Amino acid sequence: MMAGKVDFTGVQSTMLVTLFLRALDAKDPHPVLGDRFAADAVDRIAYDWSKLDKPNMARNRFPVVLRATRFDEWTIDFLRRHPDATVLHLACGLDSRAFRLDLPAGVRWFDVDLPDVIALRRRLYQETDGYHMIAASVTDEAWLAEIPAGRPTLIIAEGLLMYLHEAEVRQLLRRLTDRFPSGELIFDSVLPWAAKMTHLLKKYLSRWYPYPAYWTAIRGGSDIERWDPRLRHRDNVAVMTAYQQIPNPGLRRFYRVSSRIGWFRDSLRIFRAEF
Numbered sequence: 001m002m003a004g005k006v007d008f009t010g011v012q013s014t015m016l017v018t019l020f021l022r023a024l025d026a027k028d029p030h031p032v033l034g035d036r037f038a039a040d041a042v043d044r045i046a047y048d049w050s051k052l053d054k055p056n057m058a059r060n061r062f063p064v065v066l067r068a069t070r071f072d073e074w075t076i077d078f079l080r081r082h083p084d085a086t087v088l089h090l091a092c093g094l095d096s097r098a099f100r101l102d103l104p105a106g107v108r109w110f111d112v113d114l115p116d117v118i119a120l121r122r123r124l125y126q127e128t129d130g131y132h133m134i135a136a137s138v139t140d141e142a143w144l145a146e147i148p149a150g151r152p153t154l155i156i157a158e159g160l161l162m163y164l165h166e167a168e169v170r171q172l173l174r175r176l177t178d179r180f181p182s183g184e185l186i187f188d189s190v191l192p193w194a195a196k197m198t199h200l201l202k203k204y205l206s207r208w209y210p211y212p213a214y215w216t217a218i219r220g221g222s223d224i225e226r227w228d229p230r231l232r233h234r235d236n237v238a239v240m241t242a243y244q245q246i247p248n249p250g251l252r253r254f255y256r257v258s259s260r261i262g263w264f265r266d267s268l269r270i271f272r273a274e275f
């Protein structure tokens with residue numbers, strides 16, 4: 001069944017890009033993530049995908065699929081230790097993590113995104129007893145009351161914090177650690193130079209794609225504790241250090257050589273913090 005026509009602009013449009021890149025990976029004979037839900041969603045959404053279907057997009061899919069793979073691994077790791085956990089998947093877009101992972105039966109999963117994204121998501125996926133969708137901005141407070149507290153909680157924020165202002169990030173994190181007694185936060189972030197570049201290039205890039213600029217960047221794990229003193233930085237990893245998983249030898253070599261350059265390697269990192 002088709003999910004209808006989509007023409008998002010603004011920050012909502014970014015999830016069509018990540019979805020499309022996961023679908024390209026899934027259609028590759030040697031996928032890294034193999035997200036068949038993404039491939040199916042792209043086939044069901046009436047969007048002008050030719051805007052994204054360019055050779056440079058296909059080459060650049062690896063940061064997105066390697067990032068998603070690492071988020072999946074850290075999600076599974078948390079759920080192995082806490083099979084009765086609550087998972088709060090912020091800015092879920094059309095990501096299928098709740099379906100592509102083999103979740104323990106006791107997990108309660110909440111996917112959260114802006115109302116128009118969740119409206120589209122509801123045309124693709126069904127709620128169940130353990131799986132719910134919440135249409136809200138993460139910068140609002142009211143939606144948090146819908147999430148039961150009391151169990152260990154995994155908070156996932158993939159491709160979100162850079163689009164918020166730092167004051168919004170601090171407020172969000174403090175609200176989350178106030179509401180949930182214990183758990184982990186996993187999120188990705190960029191270095192300050194990468195955020196600055198999005199502002200410098202915005203005028204030029206907006207000719208072909210009005211990509212929203214990044215507002216929040218991270219220098220290192222200590223920034224997390226500065227944002228919210230209840231969070232303790234546990235570890236972090238540069239996405240591109242997983243270049244061995246890239247099936248194409250030429251691109252694997254490119255990312256292997258590039259990942260020796262610190263400022264390039266660290267431009268996209270995934271962090272894990274405890275509370």
Ligand SMILES: C[S@@+](CC[C@H](N)C(=O)[O-])C[C@H]1O[C@@H](n2cnc3c(N)ncnc32)[C@H](O)[C@@H]1O
Nearest residue numbers: 012014015018091092093113114137138158159
């Ligand atoms: C780059 S996409 C990432 C989507 C998904 N995590 C993925 O990897 O495919 C950014 C997402 O953040 C969502 N987003 C941005 N600001 C938000 C906000 N204030 N509240 C909820 N979602 C937001 C957008 O709607 C979009 O779905």
